[in-house]
Amino acid sequence: MNFDPMTPIWLQVATRLKQQVATGALRPGAKLPGGRDLALQFGINPNTAARIYQELEREGVCDTRRGLGTFVTDREDRILALREEMALQALRRFMTDLSGLGMGAGDAIQLIQKEENTK
Amino acid sequence: MITSKQLTRKFGSKTAVDRVDLTLEPGHVYAMLGPNGSGKTTWMKMAAGLMKPTGGEILYDGQPVGISSRRFVAYMSTEPYFYNWMTVGDVGKYYQDFFEDFSMEKFERLLQHMELETGMKTRTLSSGMMAKLKIAVTMARDAKVYMLDEPFNGIDLLARDEIRRCILEEAKPEKVLILSSHLVEEMEAVADRAVFIRQGKLIEVRDLEEMRERDGVSMADRYREIYGHVEG
């Protein structure tokens, strides 16, 4: 994974993991690698990696079970909420780009309609 | 784990290391940064016990650096230093003879990953292969402190990935690693703290993630801020 060195790396990895849970690349209830393994997998410092699961757990994306490891949440509602959160983030980025072009929500809906019709 | 107190080293009238107070704490990977001649190598050599300070002191686990600390401190210098009559295998055997924490098995595994063979003569190695050999033999030790001076120099991309992997494998709570390199980008994800040195003096020690969060700058950006010339 290529990192942007100007923003916290733990955040970038956490976002990537959230994406993987949202898209289903990481199945619900799947076992996540241990802290050190996570660090090795992504090529990051173990101290940086330690924070990732803390945050993800706080957001309800995963659970740590003592002695067993960290697992992706198997709660459907949480995964749905996560998907919606990621979609909203994508939407906000899209809207920011549009507003830079002088377009608003109305234009957005028209554009989406247009795209769908051409399919 | 390694603490230098007012550490100073002069060479005649030149002061290479100027009253540096620096503590390297276990469980961290430090990136040591500074232009050529800023004193990084000299500091490391004193920490490795290869050079005596002319002022101040340097301690390993509270005791002055010396013969016994060398058992736990693995140092890799920028320049090649193996005896030229040795083969790659001889280098491994030498380390095995003198360092209890050396693992021949790990060494051979690293050689394989670096595409080096035990029969090769050190005399005939290219600079890239020599650089890889130095890393392989240093990381095959199970030391408490690893000090690598320019570990990425002259090394191809895949081997650099391998070296970073090696470094992360040894990044354990009871160990400390310090890397000095001009290839700042290589260390961004691997290090968690940065030590900035200029003209022999310690400028600052920063936690990298905190720097990114608070200031939105990378290690390379901070480097430019500290050492770059202020433009009008």
Next chain:
Amino acid sequence: MLKLMKYELRKTWFIKLILLGVTAVAEIIFLIGLYGRYEDTLAVGTFLLFLLAFCGLTVIGIASVVVLHRDMNTRQGYMLFMTPNSCYKILGAKVLECGISILLAGAFFFALGALDVSLVFARQGMLNLMWQRIQEALSHMTFAGRPIQLNLSVYIALGFSILASWFSTVMTAYLADVISSALLNGKKFNGLISFLIFIALSWGLGKLIALAVDGIRDIVPYLWVYSLCSLAVAAVMYWITARIMEKHLSV
């Protein structure tokens, strides 16, 4: 310690191999001269063997000092000084390896000499006569005004004193090199200064030992006292050299 010595030997084995090779060549010349009855060849062979016997020990000593110099002044020194060994041990290994090499080389040349002499006896009865003449001449040698009894104890004392003197010389060379390396820290003329210090030290120590043996009239006690003094001086120099190495280590 043994491991250190093993590597000291490997650092110098090349020179020793060459020495062995050249000696073999000289020996062949000698044998050709002897069995082919070529007098000139025999003379050349004999001369070469004598030369090698004297120079050989010197070369071994010099090689050892050169290796020390390299270890103290070049990158290769990292190999040695990054190991968890004190300078006393490091120097001790060098001294022992050199000492043993000189001892073995000395014994080797002595044995070779004895062998060649007996070959000469077997081959040419005439030389037996010449040998008797040499013996006669030697017996007229005197020491402090008294004739020398050429018996075994003299030979042993002489042999020991030669080795002790070589040992002390090598130790002086080590000290000289370490002093100049510590003072100059690898700058130019390091070798030259080293040599000058060596000359100065040798002269001074020679005077010191001369004082110690002054007045001894008998050759065997003289040689023994000389030997023991040389060794004592060598021991002190060893201690000083290791201390300087320890204090001024800077590769």
